[in-house]
Amino acid sequence: MTSFAIDVPTALIDRLRRGDMRAYEQIYRLFERPVFTLAYRLLGDRDEAQEILHDAMLAVLDKLGQFRGEAPFWGWLRQIATNEALMRLRKRKLDYVEELPEPEAALAHLPLSFEAHDLERALAGLPATTRSVLWLYYVEGFKHDEIASAFGKSLSFSKTQVLRGTQKLRDLLGTGKEQYAYA
């Protein structure tokens, strides 16, 4: 379940539309950790995540006129943050188009005995693009077509990244001997 799923009262959004800075601060406080976490998971860098939080929150004011209220506010804000982070990822160009090797072994069940820090470390061992796709797919609940659209790629790109990324993540968690070659 995404940490973004916070109901924002319509009255608060109305105050924001009227330029009420206290309403803006309330919304900032509500979403600063979800936005920062999303950006950090996608980019793997705290400084860049901080910048994404800053830029995304400014973009909320810039684009507020485009928010029609037909979908939840949190979903709209999450899309802004996702776009900002992926734009940053695109600028890196380094591992954006990297290919993961084809998994050779059949999938075993995910070991569930690992600690949170093991999972953190395994995530950090994934290429940024793969980590981003996995995070959007598993945690934020994006569908393959939504991921493909966000990355400007094909549907098979998303499916392949999920498939191979899951295998890679499992490998990193399972053996504990991986050297995190993509870090």
Added chain:
Amino acid sequence: MPDEDDIMRESSSLAAALAALPLETPAPGGFARVEASLARRRARRRLVGVFALAASLAVVALVPLALVRRSAAPEIVPPVVATRDADADADADALRALIEQNQQLEAYVRAQDEPYDGATAYASAGLEDLIGLVDGELAATDDRSAQDSLWRQRRALLTELVSVRSQGVTRLATNDAALLPASWRLD
């Protein structure tokens, strides 16, 4: 090669494990930085507004000045030389040369694009005002020596005007910006 069914079977446990990771906490002071960015944006808008207003006022002031200057400007035709005295001829040639230089500079200014920003328009308007004052003095004097001095001043002002309009950003505009309240200045 695992298939999608395998992925689906374990996806729920993986999704749960990932979602259970604690939220990350950003560095403190983030909202203050956002507020500072908003303040800078507002200052930038105000500054642009100030320069736009200054440019508008300059245009308003300049139009009548330009009309006065046009009507009061001295004949650009070189002055008639009354005597055949060699010194007088030399003076007349020097004055004619000055006038021609002024004409060339004026033609150059006319050929330049209009100022593209408020700061340049503001600085240009100030210089054009000064040129208008010189023109007024030129129209009011018959003294050859004074005319010579005034045409030189006019040439210097026109040269500065050409420079201001071609460079865009000017010392005058910079100095004016420095006089603005600190809260209006950009970092």
